[in-house]
Each structure stands twice: as structure tokens, then as C-alpha cells.
Amino acid sequence: MKIFSAHQLKEADQITLEKQGISSVDLMERAATLVYEEIHRRLQNADIPVKIFCGIGNNGGDGLVVGRLLIEQGYNVTIYVVNYSDQRSSEFLTNYDRVKNLTKNWPVLLKSEEDFPEISVGDFVVDAIFGIGLNRPLGDWVASLVRHINSSGAFVLAIDMPSGLMADAATDPKNDIIRASFTITFQTPKLVFFLPETAEFVGDYLVLDIGLDRDHLLKTEPVARLIGKPEAKALYRPRNKFSHKGTYGHALLVGGSYGKMGSICLSGTAALRSGAGMLTFYVPACGYEILQTALPEAMVLTDVHEKTLSKIEFDLDPSVIGFGVGVGTSKSTQQAFEQLLKKNKKPMVIDADGINILSKNKEFLKLLPEGTVLTPHPGELKRLIGEWKDDFDKLEKARQLAREHNLIMVIKGAYTFTVTSEEIYINNSGNPGMATAGSGDVLTGIIASLISQGYEPLVAAVLGVYLHGKAGDLAAENLSYEGTIAGDIAAHAGPAILDLFKQDENNEN
Ligand SMILES: NC(=O)C1=CN([C@@H]2O[C@H](COP(=O)(O)OP(=O)(O)OC[C@H]3O[C@@H](n4cnc5c(N)ncnc54)[C@H](O)[C@@H]3O)[C@@H](O)[C@H]2O)[C@@H](O)CC1
Ligand SMILES: Nc1ncnc2c1ncn2[C@@H]1O[C@H](COP(=O)(O)OP(=O)(O)O)[C@@H](O)[C@H]1O
Ligand SMILES: [K+]
Structure with a gap:
């Protein structure tokens, strides 16, 4: 499976909209409906409080759609808008209105620590604060909201990415990051799901095919490839009936x-x-x-x-x-x-x-x-390439060594990375x-x-x-x-x- 960067995904998003003649609100509805179906399949109408924390970008928009569909299905849902800025995306605003039209109330606005709701161990929390758009550490009170959610002990489902993680860059593990129990991600897993410093925040993950343009994805060179059974099987070569040990x-x-x-x-x-x-x-x-x-x-x-x-x-x-x-x-x-x-x-x-x-x-x-x-x-890698600042720096240093000496670097770990001068296999x-x-x-x-x-x-x-x-x-x-x-x-x-x-x-x- 190909792993794409945030930039590549946004590009694929645009091309999909053009080719399929749909609006980005339609694509959001499609993606978030799949998330809703997964949640519904697991919760089976259980009467537990569902608390959805939405940012004000498109990840938040996804959260609003999921909330609306769960409410329509009769779940006990509270939607919170993490109002860290007033630059709401238009897809967010469309879905904000749709929630209001359905519930006759606006979602609960959070603007500082005083507004944080209580979260109990038995709650089902949805993290739709940030997705692949995050490009810098969380601001002060949003970081403390993340700590508040993490310390609740509740089950946390992250949409697309746990908030606080960036898709293609290192996040200082000392920063506040949602520690998801489960992550439902769109189209491809993200590189940080597999790197040792960040993988633990993702929990188990599920990739949903949201129907981005297949031709475009096929011809796009990924940042890495995930190797599972289908990919391994394609590499295997069967033995010849007339072979001998010399073969x-x-x-x-x-x-x-x-x-x-x-x-x-x-x-x-x-x-x-x-x-x-x-x-x-x-x-x-x-x-x-x-x-x-x-x-x-x-x-x-x-x-x-x-x-x-x-x-x-x-x-x-x-x-x-x-x-x-x-x-x-x-x-x-x-x-x-x-x-x-x-x-x-x-x-x-x-x-x-x-x-x-x-x-x-x-x-x-x-x-x-x-x-x-x-x-x-x-340990052996450190002796060979020296200390690294973070996982991305490690990959870059390994890649440089591979390039310089034409090597194939197999970096062992829970997810082993095979790195060449050009490619990464996970x-x-x-x-x-x-x-x-x-x-x-x-x-x-x-x-x-x-x-x-x-x-x-x-x-x-x-x-x-x-x-x-x-x-x-x-x-x-x-x-x-x-x-x-x-x-x-x-x-x-x-x-x-x-x-x-x-x-x-x-x-x-
Ligand atoms: N193919 C796709 O890429 C799709 C994306 N969708 C959703 O859209 C998300 C991406 O949405 P957005 O691009 O709006 O980004 P996010 O909703 O992740 O973030 C919102 C915005 O916050 C700003 N920001 C970044 N770091 C910040 C910080 N530390 N503090 C305050 N503001 C910060 C950025 O300008 C960013 O665009 C995806 O993760 C996914 O959930 C889906 O709706 C459907 C399809
Ligand atoms: N938690 C884990 N999940 C998956 N694979 C693991 C895990 N821990 C170790 N491995 C694999 O086991 C191997 C350990 O290799 P290494 O550290 O060289 O051990 P040794 O020196 O004892 O032979 C690697 O291939 C590594 O990927
Ligand atoms: K999220």
C-alpha cells in the first residue's frame, strides 16, 4: 500500500473533485459517512455518551458530519467546537449549519480551559480537532485540552490522525498529542503511524478508501510503501519443477x-x-x-x-x-x-x-x-550514522549513507524500514x-x-x-x-x- 504525504493527499483531493464533479463538502460527507458507519458498527446503538471534539478546519468538518449522523441514528452525542481561531473552513461552516438545523442548537464552543467538559472513563471520545493540516505545535489551551482528554481514560477514536501529530514531520514527543485508542484514517496511513517516536499515539488503525482518484494515486510516487501480504506475494517467485540445488x-x-x-x-x-x-x-x-x-x-x-x-x-x-x-x-x-x-x-x-x-x-x-x-x-545504526535529532532525521541520514555507498539499509524495529537512496518500504x-x-x-x-x-x-x-x-x-x-x-x-x-x-x-x- 502506498503512503502519501499531506501535500499529495490534498492534491489527490483536488483532482478527485474535478474528475468526479463533486464539491469538497460532498467528499467530506462521503469520508465522514464511512467513519460514522464504522463507529455505528462497533457501538451498535449502545447508550454511552459520545463526545466529539471538532477543530475549525476540515478535520473538524468531518467530526461535525459524524456527529450529525450519530444524532440522526439516536446516539447520545455532544459536539464541542475547539474554537482556537475564527478562520473556519467553508466545509466546516456548511456542516456547522447542518448540525444546527438538525438539533436546533449550536454545538458547545470551547474557548479556554474553563470551558472544558468533564470526560468520564466510560465516554466515547472522537478526536476531530486536527488532521493532516496541522503544521505547528498546538497552542496553549488546546494542548491542555489534549492532556484533559488523555487523562480521562476514555476510549478515544481519532479521525484521520491523532491531533498533535503532523503527517510528514517530526513532533517532539514531549508536546501534547492525543493518545488514540483507535485511528480511522483516510485513503492511506500516514508515515508517522510507523515511526518509533510517534506510532504509539495512533493505537490500532483502520484505513478507509474514500474513493480518491485511482489513476492519480496509481501514478503518484509515494513517500513510502507499506508491505503486507499482497505486496510480498507479488515479489515471490515460484520454483521451477526442473530446478536443482544449484539453481x-x-x-x-x-x-x-x-x-x-x-x-x-x-x-x-x-x-x-x-x-x-x-x-x-x-x-x-x-x-x-x-x-x-x-x-x-x-x-x-x-x-x-x-x-x-x-x-x-x-x-x-x-x-x-x-x-x-x-x-x-x-x-x-x-x-x-x-x-x-x-x-x-x-x-x-x-x-x-x-x-x-x-x-x-x-x-x-x-x-x-x-x-x-x-x-x-x-543501537548499531547509531554507531554507524551517529545520533539523530528525530525519526525523520534518522531516515534522512540512513538514506544519505545508502546513496553514498549504494546500500540497502534495513532498519529493524517494531516496523522495520528498508531504506534505499530513493525509496522507503515499511x-x-x-x-x-x-x-x-x-x-x-x-x-x-x-x-x-x-x-x-x-x-x-x-x-x-x-x-x-x-x-x-x-x-x-x-x-x-x-x-x-x-x-x-x-x-x-x-x-x-x-x-x-x-x-x-x-x-x-x-x-x-
Ligand atoms: N482527501 C482529503 O485530504 C480529505 C480530507 N478531509 C479532512 O480534512 C482534514 C484536513 O483539513 P484541513 O486542511 O482543514 O486541516 P486541519 O483540519 O487538520 O487543520 C485546520 C487548519 O489549522 C491550521 N493549523 C495548523 N496547525 C495549527 C496549530 N498548531 N494551531 C492552530 N491552527 C493550526 C492550518 O491552517 C490547518 O489548515 C483531513 O485530515 C481530513 O480529516 C476529509 O474531509 C475528506 C478528504
Ligand atoms: N515489537 C516488535 N515487533 C515486531 N518485530 C520486532 C519487535 N521486536 C523485535 N522485532 C524484530 O526482531 C528482530 C530483532 O533483531 P535484533 O535486535 O538484531 O536481535 P538480535 O540481535 O537478538 O538478533 C528484528 O528483525 C525486529 O524487527
Ligand atoms: K484528529
């Missing part, structure tokens, strides 16, 4: 050290479980028996050194090299890595201490083959059960495996991240979040592939 490549995983052989074992298991034709480990000598015993399907080459890597030499022609899992950052390992980079031309996936070594030796970045995939978690699978030791090692193995099977590195990264998250989801279905360990995620790589072809009841990911 699916030979993955070489270089890493491990004394006490950390499990990490590379997890990567290797995941690589085979996601389809690599052959797998060889290159590890310090102490890993030999461990890996031959734990994963008999793999071959093992060993360094002359017992506990860490000192020289990486092999007599095979790998399709891909995965480097860094459990490898440590000793001087000899750093030198061995440099020597490998100087002679290697094969695609690479670099994780964990491999990234830490790059951070210590920035000049190594120049030696990386084009399209190398780096898979940092936030993964929509995965769960908190994956916050467990070794789950990143599994991802490295899956991405390396897909490259070994012939997927382009960017496709391997995007599809690999999706399958990894889905494998975690399937594992947790049986084992719970708490009970899922990294080996279970690796074991579910195959079921995650099968799942691409399963029809979901609710058509979601």
Missing part, C-alpha cells in the same frame, strides 16, 4: 565466535528453511562440531584460529556472503573482514558486529559491493514476541538465502523482512509472544511462504 545458490555465512556459535547457527537454519540451495558456514575452529551437529544439512569451513576469525579463505564460489553474526570485533576479525572485502565481488548481507566493524572503520564502506544489505538495529508483519535474542540473526539468514536464490538484493530485503515477521506471527499463534524464541521464527520461515497463498478471512495481513 537456488550457495550461501556462505561468515561469523560466530567462542560462546556465540548459536547466532550463526540460527542464521544458517533460517537460510536453509527459506530455500537456499546450499549453505556453508565459515567460523572459528571451535564452531566445527557444534554446527555439524546442530545443522547437518550445512557444510562447515573453519578458520585457523580457535575462538575468533583471523583469515577468511575459502575455495568455493558463493552466491552471497552473510557476514557479522556473532563474530565479535577483535582486531584480527576486523583485519580479516577488510581482506575479505578487498577481494570479494559477491553480494553481501552484513549484520551485528559486521556493522559495528564498519562503524569503527568507515573506510571499509567504500569496499562494499553495490547493493549490499545492512541490517542494523537502532514492513507490516511481526509482533512483540520477536523481541527475543537471536531473532535478528534469523533475518540475516533469510535475506542471504533469498539473494542466493537469485532475488535482487532490494527484493530479498523487503520480502525477507516480511517473511521473517510473518514467521514470527505464525510461531506466536501457537507459542504465545512470550514463548516464541528465535529458533521458532526460523522454523516458521516455510509456513510464512505457504501463508502468502492463504486467503485471509478479513483480507488483512
Whole structure:
């Protein structure tokens, strides 16, 4: 699914009005009616107080429409207008009059803290104060209204965006932002729904297709793409009946050290479980028996050194090299890595201490083959690109590094972002059960495996991240979040592939 900026959405809005020959009040009616239907479907005429807080722009206009339709349906509704300015939009004014015509009363005007109504835990609050139009922090008393709503403990449904969040810019998390229980958003989710500093304010979210012009949206380059099952399925390539193990490549995983052989074992298991034709480990000598015993399907080459890597030499022609899992950052390992980079031309996936070594030796970045995939978690990323001001600054810095060295940056997190010089992909699978030791090692193995099977590195990264998250989801279905360990995620790589072809009841990911 494409993610558009506020500016792009407003443009699509205008084009839709022209092409469909409708007014913006009509579009607002259409969008807000869908919101009303969702609310009605969930509340089922329950007799609970519904308190709708409307701004004076078009987000407020949506709130007024929702309020009117709920009142017509017999709900117990109070509409409050958060009157922070007198520059009301014309769509707001039209709907303001429509409410008055229906109820014979004007909605309640809020102009300062003295006007705030009481909000009880059992109320159903609708936040229609600001949507994608917000472009600066909230003014004083509006900010305290947000605090008032947040501290009420009531269920809060945000329309389009939680008020206080900007669609395409960082919001200082210390500012006041509506903490929504649920957000119903129009046409596409917004980028800030997925960034670590802001995602928590959104709650669960639902995207409503409000019928913006399809052709225009199709040809508009988005700010990011959300990768769910349909997108992942489109990237998957089925196997050929007459293929053999050579068709699916030979993955070489270089890493491990004394006490950390499990990490590379997890990567290797995941690589085979996601389809690599052959797998060889290159590890310090102490890993030999461990890996031959734990994963008999793999071959093992060993360094002359017992506990860490000192020289990486092999007599095979790998399709891909995965480097860094459990490898440590000793001087000899750093030198061995440099020597490998100087002679290697094969695609690479670099994780964990491999990234830490790059951070210590920035000049190594120049030696990386084009399209190398780096898979940092936030700590590793910070070592690599330095501190960032906010999530947008982080994305920009990651993008600059990707551009400079032709890299694919897989920034891991609850929503993993794959960033190239031009594009951003946001993964929509995965769960908190994956916050467990070794789950990143599994991802490295899956991405390396897909490259070994012939997927382009960017496709391997995007599809690999999706399958990894889905494998975690399937594992947790049986084992719970708490009970899922990294080996279970690796074991579910195959079921995650099968799942691409399963029809979901609710058509979601
Ligand atoms: N395709 C679309 O984009 C549609 C948009 N609709 C609604 O329209 C909303 C956008 O409406 P608006 O553009 O009127 O914007 P908002 O209603 O989000 O904000 C109102 C106005 O407040 C001003 N403002 C921004 N930051 C402020 C601040 N901190 N303090 C005081 N004033 C501030 C801006 O001039 C802004 O336009 C969407 O979020 C959505 O709810 C829907 O009605 C239907 C379709
Ligand atoms: N809350 C979460 N939701 C979804 N995915 C998660 C969550 N926490 C962790 N993950 C995923 O688990 C992996 C953790 O990787 P990493 O931090 O490198 O772990 P390790 O170093 O233990 O292997 C990443 O792919 C990340 O996206
Ligand atoms: K809102």
C-alpha cells in the first residue's frame, strides 16, 4: 500500500473533485459517512455518551458530519467546537449549519480551559480537532485540552490522525498529542503511524478508501510503501519443477565466535528453511562440531584460529556472503573482514558486529559491493550514522549513507524500514514476541538465502523482512509472544511462504 504525504493527499483531493464533479463538502460527507458507519458498527446503538471534539478546519468538518449522523441514528452525542481561531473552513461552516438545523442548537464552543467538559472513563471520545493540516505545535489551551482528554481514560477514536501529530514531520514527543485508542484514517496511513517516536499515539488503525482518484494515486510516487501480504506475494517467485540445488545458490555465512556459535547457527537454519540451495558456514575452529551437529544439512569451513576469525579463505564460489553474526570485533576479525572485502565481488548481507566493524572503520564502506544489505538495529545504526535529532532525521541520514555507498539499509524495529537512496518500504508483519535474542540473526539468514536464490538484493530485503515477521506471527499463534524464541521464527520461515497463498478471512495481513 502506498503512503502519501499531506501535500499529495490534498492534491489527490483536488483532482478527485474535478474528475468526479463533486464539491469538497460532498467528499467530506462521503469520508465522514464511512467513519460514522464504522463507529455505528462497533457501538451498535449502545447508550454511552459520545463526545466529539471538532477543530475549525476540515478535520473538524468531518467530526461535525459524524456527529450529525450519530444524532440522526439516536446516539447520545455532544459536539464541542475547539474554537482556537475564527478562520473556519467553508466545509466546516456548511456542516456547522447542518448540525444546527438538525438539533436546533449550536454545538458547545470551547474557548479556554474553563470551558472544558468533564470526560468520564466510560465516554466515547472522537478526536476531530486536527488532521493532516496541522503544521505547528498546538497552542496553549488546546494542548491542555489534549492532556484533559488523555487523562480521562476514555476510549478515544481519532479521525484521520491523532491531533498533535503532523503527517510528514517530526513532533517532539514531549508536546501534547492525543493518545488514540483507535485511528480511522483516510485513503492511506500516514508515515508517522510507523515511526518509533510517534506510532504509539495512533493505537490500532483502520484505513478507509474514500474513493480518491485511482489513476492519480496509481501514478503518484509515494513517500513510502507499506508491505503486507499482497505486496510480498507479488515479489515471490515460484520454483521451477526442473530446478536443482544449484539453481537456488550457495550461501556462505561468515561469523560466530567462542560462546556465540548459536547466532550463526540460527542464521544458517533460517537460510536453509527459506530455500537456499546450499549453505556453508565459515567460523572459528571451535564452531566445527557444534554446527555439524546442530545443522547437518550445512557444510562447515573453519578458520585457523580457535575462538575468533583471523583469515577468511575459502575455495568455493558463493552466491552471497552473510557476514557479522556473532563474530565479535577483535582486531584480527576486523583485519580479516577488510581482506575479505578487498577481494570479494559477491553480494553481501552484513549484520551485528559486521556493522559495528564498519562503524569503527568507515573506510571499509567504500569496499562494499553495490547493493549490499545492512541490517542494523537502532543501537548499531547509531554507531554507524551517529545520533539523530528525530525519526525523520534518522531516515534522512540512513538514506544519505545508502546513496553514498549504494546500500540497502534495513532498519529493524517494531516496523522495520528498508531504506534505499530513493525509496522507503515499511514492513507490516511481526509482533512483540520477536523481541527475543537471536531473532535478528534469523533475518540475516533469510535475506542471504533469498539473494542466493537469485532475488535482487532490494527484493530479498523487503520480502525477507516480511517473511521473517510473518514467521514470527505464525510461531506466536501457537507459542504465545512470550514463548516464541528465535529458533521458532526460523522454523516458521516455510509456513510464512505457504501463508502468502492463504486467503485471509478479513483480507488483512
Ligand atoms: N482527501 C482529503 O485530504 C480529505 C480530507 N478531509 C479532512 O480534512 C482534514 C484536513 O483539513 P484541513 O486542511 O482543514 O486541516 P486541519 O483540519 O487538520 O487543520 C485546520 C487548519 O489549522 C491550521 N493549523 C495548523 N496547525 C495549527 C496549530 N498548531 N494551531 C492552530 N491552527 C493550526 C492550518 O491552517 C490547518 O489548515 C483531513 O485530515 C481530513 O480529516 C476529509 O474531509 C475528506 C478528504
Ligand atoms: N515489537 C516488535 N515487533 C515486531 N518485530 C520486532 C519487535 N521486536 C523485535 N522485532 C524484530 O526482531 C528482530 C530483532 O533483531 P535484533 O535486535 O538484531 O536481535 P538480535 O540481535 O537478538 O538478533 C528484528 O528483525 C525486529 O524487527
Ligand atoms: K484528529
